[in-house]
Amino acid sequence: MNADAPVPVLLDCDPGHDDAVAILLALGSPGVRLLGITTCFGNCAVEDATRNAQRVLALVGREDVPVAVGASAPMRGELALGNYVHGASGLDGPDLPEPTVAPVDETATEFLARCLVEAPEPVTVVVTGPMTNLGELLAAQPDLTARIREIIFMGGSTERGNHTPTAEFNTFADPEALDVVLRSGVPLRMVGLNLTHQALATPEVVERMSAMPHGVGRTCAAWMGFFGDSYERIWEFSSPPVHDPCTIAPLLDPDVIGWRSCFVAVELDGTWTRGTTVVDLFHRLPGHEPNVEVALELDAARYWDLVLAALDRLGSA
Numbered sequence: 001m002n003a004d005a006p007v008p009v010l011l012d013c014d015p016g017h018d019d020a021v022a023i024l025l026a027l028g029s030p031g032v033r034l035l036g037i038t039t040c041f042g043n044c045a046v047e048d049a050t051r052n053a054q055r056v057l058a059l060v061g062r063e064d065v066p067v068a069v070g071a072s073a074p075m076r077g078e079l080a081l082g083n084y085v086h087g088a089s090g091l092d093g094p095d096l097p098e099p100t101v102a103p104v105d106e107t108a109t110e111f112l113a114r115c116l117v118e119a120p121e122p123v124t125v126v127v128t129g130p131m132t133n134l135g136e137l138l139a140a141q142p143d144l145t146a147r148i149r150e151i152i153f154m155g156g157s158t159e160r161g162n163h164t165p166t167a168e169f170n171t172f173a174d175p176e177a178l179d180v181v182l183r184s185g186v187p188l189r190m191v192g193l194n195l196t197h198q199a200l201a202t203p204e205v206v207e208r209m210s211a212m213p214h215g216v217g218r219t220c221a222a223w224m225g226f227f228g229d230s231y232e233r234i235w236e237f238s239s240p241p242v243h244d245p246c247t248i249a250p251l252l253d254p255d256v257i258g259w260r261s262c263f264v265a266v267e268l269d270g271t272w273t274r275g276t277t278v279v280d281l282f283h284r285l286p287g288h289e290p291n292v293e294v295a296l297e298l299d300a301a302r303y304w305d306l307v308l309a310a311l312d313r314l315g316s317a
Contacts, residue, residue: 006033007124007251010115012070012108013244014042014129015052016086017093017227021220021307022128022244023056027065028310031252035115035123036066038108042129042173043082044090046072049129052091054099060216060314063101070108071132074174077274082169085230093226094219108133113141122149124251128244130170131155135177138184150187152247153178156264156277157193158294162235164275167267168193172275175266182264188292189250190264192277195257195295196243201228203239205304214315242307246298249306256306258297261290 009032013019026034037057039049050069057063073079083090104111112133116123125148127134138145155170155178163169171178182188201224209221224240231237249256263280265288267273279294 006031008033008035008119008121009251010035010038010112010123010125012038012040012125012127012129012133013053014040014044014049015056015091016043016049016082016129016244017091017223018242018244019043019128020052020056020091020223021242022248023053024060024216024220024314025245025248025307025310027060027062028314029248029252029306032248034065035119036068036111038068038070038112038133040070040108040129040133041072041079041081042170043086045081046070048090050103051099052089054101054103055091055096058097058099059219063099066111067103068106068108068111069103071136074130074132075135075176077174077176080163080169080173085234087226094222096219109137109140112137113144116144116147119147122147124149125151126247127151127153127155128247130173131177131181132174135174135180139180142184145184145186148186150189151181152189152191152250154191154196154244154247156190156266156279158279158281158296159194161276162193166273167275168277171266171277175268175275178266179268182266182291189259189295190277190292191246191257191295195298196246197241198298198300199242199246199303200239200300201242208308209311212312212315216311216315220311245307246295246303249303252306253302256299256302257295259293260296262292262294263288263290264292264294
């Protein structure tokens, strides 16, 4: 791939306020070519996640980007949803335009498979929700691993969880799917809570959004207000961590995140720890070689410059 060419990306998501900002970062950055969006249950039911993805595209006049509807429940286990954070719609806050284009007439796995096969080069797959669509795809068609350049996912943590004391929400929601992906042999990068909790939408960041002379900036500022209220109420954060754009940012600036090669597994059966990521930071598990690049340090100033520049490009277009 030409080093100056935009990275071809398929974005699998469950919008969600932070997913919405991730979509906008991908759309507003010349370094990314967004091939399509697939949706999944997670922050809300998959029907709401799909509508939310479409509304975000409508907000910036990019309904040319295809959207495919994905999994409504995990591969195994009970359904978990994150409406307690993101509101009844999954994207509560300011009014958004309703979509005028229907989702494609394919399931998410069918759409992903077709895009991967038809792409002239391997594609980067970014996952910002539960891993169900990718887990189902790679379990059914493991030959497609050769068509994936890498998978970058928001999930897990090297430290503690948020949905349970030990498990981050996305990995808790479908650990079996994540297990399939961790064993797939595809190059993986994990962006967990330990990293995304450094991506805080501080009052200064929100003010920069609010000061933009267009609706995109003001909409994002209002999202941060709703999202921030949830984080303060539930987890006592003074500013909300905007997790999901951290998966797109390193495609634009390789120096925005520092990484470490680690063996990573996910707990499937623990009484108290189901969905917890086991991250071997110091190589204490003999016989288990590193299988994931794990995000550790974020340059928050560079991160927010990338995000805000993309929002301003979209709003000023």
